[in-house]
Amino acid sequence: MATAVHPAAAVPATAAPAPPRPPPVRAALGHVPQLHAALLKSGELTASPKSFHSLLEAAAHGASPAQLSYAVRLFRLGPRPPLSVPCYNVLMRAFLRAGHLEDALHLFVEMLDAASIWPDQHTVACALKLCSRIVSLDAGRGVQAYAVKRGLMVDRFVLSSLIHMYASCGDVAAARLLFDAVEEKGVFMWNAIIAGYFRNGDWKEVVQLFKGMLEVGAPFDEVTLVSVATACGRTCDSNLGKWIGGYVEEKVMLGNRNLVTALVDMYAKCGELGKARSLFDGMQSRDVVAWSAMISGYTQADQCQEALALFSEMQVAEVEPNDVTMVSVLSACAVLGALETGKWMHSHIRKKCLPLTVVLGTTLVDFYAKCGCIDSAVEAFESMPVKNSWTWTALIKGMASNGRGREALELFSSMCKASIEPTDVTFIGVLMACSHSGLVEEGRQHFDSMTQDYGIQPRIEHYGCVVDLLGRAGLIDEAYQFIRAMPIEPNTVIWRALLSSCAVQKNVEVGEEAFKKIISLDRSHSGDYTLLSNIYASVGRWKDAAMIRKEMKDMGIQKTPGCSLIELDGVVFEFFAEDSDHPQLREIYEKVEEMIGKIKVAGYVPNTADARLDVDECEKEVSVSHHSEKLAIAFGLMKLRPGATIRLSKNLRVCTDCHSATKLISKVYNREIVVRDRNRFHHFKDGSCSCNDYW
Template sequence: MAALTTYPPSPAKPITAITTISEFPRNPKTLILQQSRNARDLNQIHAHLIKTRLVHSPAVMENLLESAVILLPNTMGYANSIFRHIDEPDSSAYNVMIRGLIYKKSDHDAIVLFKKMRENSVRPDEFTFPSILKACSRLGALHEGEQIHAQIMKCGFSSNGFIQNTLIHMYARCGELEVARHVFDGISQKDVCTWNSMLAGYAKNENWEEVVKLFREMKKSGTGFDEVTMISVLTACGRLSDLELGQWISEYIEANGLKGNLALITSLIDMYAKCGQVDTARGLFNQMDQRDVIAWSAMISGYSQANRCREALDLFHEMQKTNVEPNEVTMVSVLYSCSVLGALETGKWVHFYIKKKKMKLTVTLGTALVDFYAKCGSIDGSIEVFNKMPLTNVFSWTALIHGLACNGQGKMALEYFQEMREKNIHPNDVTFIGVLSACSHAGLVNEGRKIFNSMSRDFSIEPRIEHYGCMVDILGRAGLIEEAYEFIMNMPTQPNSVVWRTLLASCRAHKNVKIGVESFKQIIMSEPAHSGDYILLSNIYASGGRLEDALRVRNQMKEKGIRKAPGCSLIELDGEIYEFFAEDNICPYSKEVYSATEDMMRQIKSAGYVANVADARLDAEEDDKEASVSHHSEKLAIAFGLIRTPPGTTIRISKNLRVCTDCHNATKIISKVFKREIVVRDRNRFHHFKEGSCSCNDYW
């Protein structure tokens, strides 16, 4: 037994008072904890117990065991050595060890010890089962949980409220919601903890409708509810956009003076943000005396989900000035905002921060990075992150395939799709949208047909309207306009305006007036045509030599008051986002920008550029049309990028509309004249301009 004294007292020092204790109280736990501050103190007490033969007292040893668990938080080694030397440990000793293992997240070891307990014929008590069920919950160990449930019944604890609550939690955590509800319904006297366990189970499985439904039942039953209840219900209200119930809870919180509860107010912020009430959420956020990372993340996420991405990044910069470190949720929201704004440099800084802080590259965070790089036109960055992810799922593969397709790397996207199948990762319906888009960009018509047909045949995925639209794009891009039209007419579902608009764009590219006119008619039968539809039709007429019809369509736009949405282009320089609108002359640097634009236009004219005045705004006078097209937002942003970045630097632009023909032609020449790679993300796809050509092969 002397070997247990890991830290023996030095013979040169007097023995402390602890070792002279001759008698322990009946419950020595308090004394042990009061006298022990570290492992050395605990060793001295243990030595005293050996000398006084109190090691044979189960109560004393159980308290020493519990003290070892509490005082040595990083290891169970000493506690194990004590436990092994207890002659016949009872359920209390086993309970201490099981709780200690669970506290240290050694859930598997806890279950193994519980099995040993049963093998040694030690009967579990009412305190054993909640602990071991918690271990099963964490591990998702349903089979073991079911066996423990059977033992609970045999031991006569099936009516114990605490055990029933942990059973509900275990089954829900393992995805067995029906069984959890069966246990819940079998409880005659339900307290608030019982209701909370079932609500948390539904919330954990994202069954938000049932959370709200159960809460209404809870209210009818007359059972009071607490902050834990409201947090679950507010989360459900946010996911369901149930603003009415969310506001009712908000008023309850106000009336009952609960606004000091940080977790509750954070849930309220999240609910308002997800219900589209972002300014209300920000008002609550500003009133908080203290904000933890969850509160910051909820507000940043709220801005991101509302596509108020500049405000999301501004708030993130505010967060950086505090001592609150961002977590994975924060980073995912910030990366999304960066991807929407095309803020590559800011997103790169976020990636650097993730690596610097050694944050785990989870599937969620890794997928967000893959998506961010792809949406900023840096497909090499996407591939690099994807290849470094320790674990990937269908969403990670889908993000990469989509990114490759949108960036004009159709063949590579199909290669990754093939690799995905070889790894037995089952694609989902969104994956196929990316794969079919890749076929479209790569001009792989036959491959596209095969993949479309394989969806239902090989993967049991019925094509949605988006997949039919992709097939129309594949056929139309390849010039198979008549086949695309027949494909639409034979669709099993009613084609929507997006499908017809896809065909209309193909008719513009391939100058098919007849089907273009029919496509336009179909669009206006289902919804009012927008400016882009009229412009496409006008361009189709013009390309077919029917200039009068082209002018008539333009005049119709004027008569109906249909205005083209103002073009807006963004460029990020040194971490700051600059915004340009077509023919905007009120920005603080407009003089500098317009001077640079005029110089840029002069140089590309010398290289053969001729303005396409058909893309000028409708109300522009004939003499002003060339000036109008030269002041489109992407030209202003590109000119700004040319004068604000070193020679050879890639210029990256994000635009809210489809790139017009004139800007596309001009940007090709700019890339050649100024020896720059220019990446433009428009409403539909990426255009990588380099040395006078574009990755879209002049079809967009």
């Protein structure tokens, strides 16, 4: 092998001694031109390939575009010694670092074409990185073929880069084959393979791999922990998650913001909101991702008020929210039915020109639909540049729950025409549409078509929709037979759907049967007893009705407290039945009395079937009048500007008494009232409801 001879060594001994020169140093950034000039002047630049390489590297290492172009001129124009492979490598790395992928690619091709240049393991590692960046499996395979031909597959940098290339181009299986074949795996390889599974959302495999690492004592670093902690959150593996949390605290890694954010996310997803929050509060600096992680933690844990409160704090801290943050806060608004707050979020999105991504747009559609503003939902839907099956599904479900079944079905057929593949959830929306609008035949057809035309196996939720569809349409026996023929074991949701249909249809026999089934699975749900009792009462079997209520009382089954939410000036107020917490309770009760008095004149007769059990008969009327909805409506009448729509959302289904009362209130007070219950919307106007009393 030829050895590069330093020109100084070739100088005859008799010649005058050369002045002492500093050894080729890597110049500090910014001193490149001076170094360049010095080397030119001494003649070393062209005489010493090593010096040229150092200068090139010094120039290429700089971060600025000016320095990179300096390096390119040095490389292309010279004066310089003949180019070596390391020089090419230096420039290629610089192109990659600067994100000039095309230039890097051209340089690589140039190397392959040059007669005297043989790309080495450094080049190959670089080229593979390039393939990962441009996500080109084909190019990556080509580079691998070259590496094999040149016997470079023993180099651990080449192997790591190759594993990374396959993993980031989506071929995790190929990455895994290579990975498994390597005996001595370093952190790079472990992180590359973990990142591959991470990218594919294969959280379980990420966790498995890490457990394997711990077993064999493989090395890991903070980046490994970020991926694994995130995966623990997604798989709810709180044991491993806590182990990582403890490790991070012990090893004093809490200064790593990404890692702590991953832990915040992990704790929140494992249900440890308190732990997540204390980590979050202890962070030295919180960027938008950290805030978003904590906010989404609250939203996903159904602590929506906390999510919105934290968003306010984020604004006080002057951290600009991004599209991801807005997704979480809008979902929170959707859950709370906080229309005004959500509208503010929407205008904020517009004002800040945040990108209307598919996810954000879908969240907006869902938000408006869940607030009963179906027209705004349609507007948001139409404004989206890109929609996917989630977007269509959100609107279909929104239409369905707002009682616009026909339109939901039309949307579904437009969706199919647009070649957007429906999913299992889409069909839940379609079946809900049929069920809420009494479209029995269409429902049957869609249910069959789902399996036959789309190969989607019905889940228990789909069966539930069909039971609901048949039962509410009065086809109780068919619904019952349908349940008996189900290939999967019916759960309480299925039997409950049947029971509530029986309550609507006053069917004692099947109702008793459904009740028995429910009790055998879960006897703790107060609503079931109420429904059966109501069925008895509706056919005049008062003794049986009373017996069921006594049974419930004896067993100590508590009614789930009814809760209604109403938003006023961006603040969400919560009302519970017999609420005793509100500062203006007296005025609210007076307003309720006024309301009841006025609607009685219009024909309202209290229905005490849903009254509390622990009061005597004459108090029941008062008890019913203090249902959370009536308190919230009274509050709305007191506080909202005249004529404004009263919107509330509640945790249970609307009871019969509140339903008939609200219809009359809408007429007597000439107000639109929109109530979202746990299943659907009721738009009350002029004494009638959009559900046509079918709910």
